Amino acid sequence: MTEPWPVHGSKVMPWKASGRVPREDREFTEVTVSLPPMIAECWYHPGWEALVALEEAAVAVASLDVKAGSRMAAISGFLLRSAS
Numbered sequence: 001m002t003e004p005w006p007v008h009g010s011k012v013m014p015w016k017a018s019g020r021v022p023r024e025d026r027e028f029t030e031v032t033v034s035l036p037p038m039i040a041e042c043w044y045h046p047g048w049e050a051l052v053a054l055e056e057a058a059v060a061v062a063s064l065d066v067k068a069g070s071r072m073a074a075i076s077g078f079l080l081r082s083a084s
Contacts, residue, residue, distance in 0.1 A: 006037030 015031040046054070065072070072079070 006039060006042065008037060009035040011035055 010032050012030050012032050015028045017025045017028065
Protein backbone atom coordinates (compact mmCIF):
# COMPACT_ATOMS: atom_id res chain seq x y z
CA MET A 1 0.00 0.00 0.00
CA THR A 2 1.33 3.44 -0.89
CA GLU A 3 1.49 6.29 1.57
CA PRO A 4 -1.19 8.98 1.20
CA TRP A 5 -0.13 12.30 -0.30
CA PRO A 6 0.84 14.92 2.29
CA VAL A 7 -1.79 17.57 2.97
CA HIS A 8 -1.67 21.27 3.72
CA GLY A 9 -1.76 22.31 7.32
CA SER A 10 -2.47 25.60 9.03
CA LYS A 11 -1.21 27.47 12.05
CA VAL A 12 -2.37 30.55 13.94
CA MET A 13 0.39 33.16 14.13
CA PRO A 14 0.54 36.52 15.91
CA TRP A 15 0.00 39.55 13.67
CA LYS A 16 1.00 43.15 14.01
CA ALA A 17 0.33 45.62 11.22
CA SER A 18 3.12 47.97 10.24
CA GLY A 19 3.05 51.32 8.51
CA ARG A 20 -0.04 53.40 7.89
CA VAL A 21 -2.86 50.90 7.57
CA PRO A 22 -6.64 51.15 8.03
CA ARG A 23 -8.04 50.72 11.52
CA GLU A 24 -9.51 47.32 10.63
CA ASP A 25 -6.02 46.02 9.80
CA ARG A 26 -4.62 47.35 13.09
CA GLU A 27 -7.28 45.45 15.03
CA PHE A 28 -6.05 42.06 13.86
CA THR A 29 -3.95 40.28 16.48
CA GLU A 30 -3.51 36.93 14.76
CA VAL A 31 -3.73 35.35 11.35
CA THR A 32 -4.10 31.77 10.17
CA VAL A 33 -1.33 30.83 7.76
CA SER A 34 -1.23 27.93 5.34
CA LEU A 35 1.61 25.45 5.69
CA PRO A 36 2.30 23.61 2.45
CA PRO A 37 3.30 19.97 2.76
CA MET A 38 6.91 18.92 2.40
CA ILE A 39 6.88 17.21 -0.99
CA ALA A 40 10.58 17.22 -1.91
CA GLU A 41 10.94 13.53 -1.09
CA CYS A 42 7.64 12.48 -2.72
CA TRP A 43 7.76 10.71 -6.05
CA TYR A 44 5.01 10.86 -8.65
CA HIS A 45 4.45 7.83 -10.87
CA PRO A 46 2.03 8.84 -13.63
CA GLY A 47 -0.03 6.18 -15.31
CA TRP A 48 0.40 5.20 -18.95
CA GLU A 49 -2.46 7.45 -20.08
CA ALA A 50 -0.87 10.46 -18.39
CA LEU A 51 2.51 9.73 -19.98
CA VAL A 52 0.91 9.55 -23.43
CA ALA A 53 -0.98 12.80 -22.85
CA LEU A 54 2.20 14.55 -21.66
CA GLU A 55 4.11 13.39 -24.73
CA GLU A 56 1.30 14.51 -27.06
CA ALA A 57 1.20 17.91 -25.37
CA ALA A 58 4.97 18.33 -25.71
CA VAL A 59 4.77 17.51 -29.43
CA ALA A 60 1.87 19.95 -29.91
CA VAL A 61 3.75 22.77 -28.19
CA ALA A 62 6.90 22.14 -30.23
CA SER A 63 4.83 22.04 -33.43
CA LEU A 64 3.07 25.31 -32.56
CA ASP A 65 6.41 26.95 -31.85
CA VAL A 66 7.76 25.90 -35.27
CA LYS A 67 4.61 26.79 -37.24
CA ALA A 68 3.70 30.08 -35.58
CA GLY A 69 7.20 31.45 -35.20
CA SER A 70 7.25 35.20 -34.56
CA ARG A 71 3.45 35.50 -34.78
CA MET A 72 3.29 34.18 -31.20
CA ALA A 73 5.43 37.02 -29.82
CA ALA A 74 2.37 39.05 -28.81
CA ILE A 75 1.14 36.41 -26.38
CA SER A 76 4.41 34.71 -25.48
CA GLY A 77 4.62 36.42 -22.06
CA PHE A 78 1.06 35.36 -21.24
CA LEU A 79 1.78 31.78 -22.28
CA LEU A 80 4.93 31.69 -20.19
CA ARG A 81 3.09 32.94 -17.10
CA SER A 82 0.26 30.47 -17.73
CA ALA A 83 2.70 27.58 -17.96
CA SER A 84 4.30 28.57 -14.69
